[in-house]
Amino acid sequence: MIGVRVVQKVSSTRAFAKLAPHVVPALDRAVHRLTRGKVLLSAQMLPGVLLTATGARSGRPRRTPLACMPESAGRTWILVGSNFGRTGHPAWTANLLAHPDAEISWKGTDIPVTAHLLTGEERAAVWRELLAFWPPYATYQARVEREIRVFRLVPRGQATTGS
Secondary structure, three states, rough: OHHHHHHHHHOOOHHHHHHHHHHHHHHHHHHHHHHOOOOOOOOOOOOOEEEEOOOOOOOEEEEEEEEEEHHHOOEEEEEEOOOOHHHOOOHHHHHHOOOOOEEEEEOOEEEEEEEEEEEEHHHHHHHHHHHHHHHHHHHHHHHHHOEEEEEEEEOOOOOOOOO
């Protein structure tokens, strides 16, 4: 699909990395609110969730629209802390590390989840799937020295293994 390739190419640019963190989440939150949780604008290209996590320092709920890679027919989700290839980890990843119990809005349904940071071989296997799913992640990782954080979100009470 030519449209997807164009979006992948644009999303890999440094200009996009500078602009997108300021524009994409604000648009996503506004559209999500206007559609009562049924639409995330960025999800028109990639599946997306609205993550509500407890702030690591503030202790307050923080809502962040994020692209995701659904697993297990939409019963678990992979989140990537790419920060559009910017140097620092995105704040939502610190929130999940401090408070792994969170909630997502997935296709208009609120689901309580627990986040698990993937490491080692488990992360490596999921990373390969992520690169097939959205190739710009390779550009984001090449641009930064930090290892991009990858989380699996599992509905609370469910086992931690995915796909």
